[in-house]
Amino acid sequence: MQCFNVKPLSLHLSAVLVLAICHPLGADVLKPATEAIAAQPVLTFCYEDKQLLPYYTENSRDIPDRPGATIEHLKIAAEQVGITIKLTRMPWLRCLQQLEDNSVDALVAAYDKDRAHYTEYPKRSDGSADPSLAINQLGLCLAHRFDNPIEHKIAAQQQLTVSRPLGYKPIPFPENTLLIGAQSPDNALDLVINGRVDATTVLCQLNGVDARERHLNLLPLQLLYPPLHQSFGYLMLSKAFYHQHRQLSEQLWQTLPQTLNKLRYLEYLSYPD
Secondary structure, eight states: OOOOOOOOSSHHHHHHHHHHHHOTTHHHHTOOHHHHHHTSOEEEEEEESSOBTTTBOSSSSSOOSSOOHHHHHHHHHHHHHTOEEEEEEEOHHHHHHHHHTTSSOEEEEOOOGGGGGGEEOOBOTTSSBOGGGOSEEEEEEEEEETTSOOHHHHHTTOOEEEEEETTOOOOOOOTTEEEEEESSHHHHHHHHHTTSSSEEEEEEEETTEEOOOGGGGGSSEEEEEEEEEEEEEEEEEEHHHHHHSHHHHHHHHHHHHHTOOHHHHHHHTTTTO
């Protein structure tokens, strides 16, 4: 394309005019760097609006300055692969519903075959979930009142009442266990402390290290080791996000184990100190 002579109004303005006239894509050349940044994929991550240490802090829909080990971990991994994280908090069951209808892009959960039809997660060659690419690992123990030893009930296969938050993934329990729904982990603990149920499940192992939340030491509770159940938390992606950003999704899964900081998770067990 032929360029025309332009009488410069100023050195800067004439340069702009020449670019606009001589280059059909001149407008793209002049786009500010902020637009390139804005083009970075955004992953909307949904997590529970109830505190669940060390993963998430505060009982609120707001995002605190110290959001929890999982949030910090995810942000570091996402930054390395070029993904922007947008956080949203709501009740856990709503997070699952919105992932299913692609209203949010991701959450962290254990593998569950009932969720497999609407989630994408790191897989082995045979299609099973790959623990080596999990974002974290945990062990759950039964917590019971110190004056209500439950070992004899378990050994005698007597009825054992256990409280668990609604919507949490089912796990194997001793025979003759009766599950009682709770509104939150704290509510489940209250039911045990008040003698309404025999036990609840609490975190007692974290990324291979035996650990417990510090506030449990202040409660009239004992933990029954070894862990009743071990599970792996996976970054579950929506079908829509994965299919649109397949390569970045795979890179993010690969990066999560590499950026795991066990100390960060352990430190959050003492939140807010």
